[in-house]
Amino acid sequence: MTRNSLRSRVLLSLAVALLVFFGATVVVLEWSLDASLTRARDQVLEAQLLAMIAVAEPAPDGPGLVLPEPPDGRMLRPGSGLYAEIRDGAGQPVWRSPSALGLELELPPAGAPGARDGWVQAQPDGPGLALSSLVIEWEFDDGHTESYRFVVAQGLETWLAQRRAFRFGLVSWFGALAAATLALLAFVLRRVMRPLGRIEQEIHEMETAQRDQLSAGWPEELSGVADNLNTLLRHERERQRRYQESLGNLAHSLKTPLAAVRTLLPAHGAAAGGEVDAVRTELERMDRIIGWQLRRAAAAGSAGRVGLAPVPVAPVVRDLAAILDKVYRERVTRCDIDVPEGLRFRGEEGDLQEILGNLLDNAWKYGRTRVRVSGHAGAPGSIRLRVEDDGPGMAPERAEEALTRGARLDESHPGQGIGLAVARELVKAYGGEISVERSDLGGAAISLRLPGA
Known part of the structure; x- marks a missing residue:
């Protein structure tokens, strides 16, 4: 497919739209995952704090609290990623898990008893630590109470690994889905645009004289x-x-x-x-x-050109009648016009003037005192016009001769052949019909069927 191909343009536009949509979806899902992981991490740290408080005991050899049996075995292994300590009211450590050996936990000021804090501590050579603390008032057996701060910290490696795995899976799945969607769209687009290729092929066949026109059965x-x-x-x-x-x-x-x-x-x-x-x-x-x-x-x-603007019939009739009144001013001819203003001819205005001009000229020339022009909408896409006069009329055999004569002028009947023949040729070129009848005014009546709009 070339760059100027309509199919390639559509596919490129769809690819960009899919990229934007899937990209936005990945961002939203990853943000949702981060929020879910943060909540899960806070819940895990809170559970660790409550477990530490549950197993804490007063130190047997002095003031303070200790954890004889840490609630999680990882607290016993240095560098395990799970760390804990207990600090007294002055902020000094009274107990630290073996896993926190050599690790300094940076704590913000303690809150009121019962308040739990959570934060993240950056590490220069690691992913960082997620920390949580809870301040409690511990009542000893002798009845006095002291404030202690329980602190638990966990490395972010696990959470970051989960996020990377989720992101990789998300991008992979969405990438595969986008590729499959584009392949499906390309297949559908190929089928949908097959008629365009067919019309192009048939036009080429017409150029090489293999066919006269396009076939039928198009969408x-x-x-x-x-x-x-x-x-x-x-x-x-x-x-x-x-x-x-x-x-x-x-x-x-x-x-x-x-x-x-x-x-x-x-x-x-x-x-x-x-x-x-x-x-x-x-x-x-x-x-x-x-x-x-x-x-x-x-x-x-x-005749038959595509894109012709509709021509109002009534103004053309009125203009022609006014002109013929001046041409035949020595005679008094009354012209009755019964043509709706909305009646429109689909064709060239000059052709309509030529048709009606020839017929009206004959009516003025051969009529005595009256001419009548009427019109109405016919079958869908057509109009009907009728020009009548009160002249001597035309014998059926002469009417047939005038309408069907050959192109040679010397074979025309003097006075009527040219006008009717020109009108007939124009009407025929537009796919219409023309007929000569007897008018109830006493003279000839010319009936037309022309394309309408």
């Missing part, structure tokens, strides 16, 4: 990406096909007028007036052919 998170990519590729191929088809149609359509121009122009000298007019007519015809083919090619250029 929910990738299905939208795959669908949009397939849509983009499909429309890109459709656009290329239409451009190639338009160029072929354009070349074919220009052959006849170019041949006519060559025939009309004289080989030598100036052309007659009639010949000039004929040439001008053919040139205008060529201009219309070129414009028509370019508009057909543009119809596939914008």
Whole structure:
């Protein structure tokens, strides 16, 4: 895995998170262990003090107390790690365990009788000592009492060894657990990210022309990406096909007028007036052919693009109606608009203007006094639009001819073919439908289904 791999980044992030989490857990557990060991150590020392007091006796040969039989055999062995002594009220030792030979215990000032103290004494050549003391009032047989301080000390080697062993086991276990967790996460991540490798492989196969589009069956998170990519590729191929088809149609359509121009122009000298007019007519015809083919090619250029912002339909209709009122100002045409403000077209605003502009222009041109534009939401993801007029209408056979005619302009019906054909090409490019019907106003009714948002 490279540094720029998404999988390596995720694993590295998880490794850092696990390191922080397990590190914090180890610190907390070790702190808890230290507290537990300290409490256990204090309890052991307190038990030793109580045992010393239980076996203490007055010294047979003088004042003071002695321990004829120490409660723990380690107190009899020098350097055993367990030490004890008894001090009188003046702080002088009256008894010391044989194990404390050559050892100086540093004691803070004694407290009141019954008070127990605990502290740690550092050692320059050792781990240190944990000490505990208890002051009592001892009543002798003759009835007088004296204050004595019982002191017990234990080396910290045992406690430190326990802490080291616990720390080593804790780090080892957590390290093994972290490694196992990362291995499991790597395995799970590999399975989870397998669709990304699959989509990468299929894109490579499309680049090498081994497949036309991505396959189906993607996870929910990738299905939208795959669908949009397939849509983009499909429309890109459709656009290329239409451009190639338009160029072929354009070349074919220009052959006849170019041949006519060559025939009309004289080989030598100036052309007659009639010949000039004929040439001008053919040139205008060529201009219309070129414009028509370019508009057909543009119809596939914008339809189906990914990321198009929804276009409100009602403002486009109102703007076009206002423009056509000015264009046909010599006529009085009432336009009824019944399009909800929330109705939106998913596509290029220019394409919507081209579609509705051609249909409304025909309605103004061939209608008498009334035009009606209505719209509503259709099936999910689509809208329905209808443009009607009160003109003479269109015979079914001529409507079919206008909608299905070829690209050559000279095969169009004068006055209606271009507008309806352009609208049809754009609607088809967006995957919609267009149909010509009879309006209850008496004229034609053009119904559209377009993608909505």
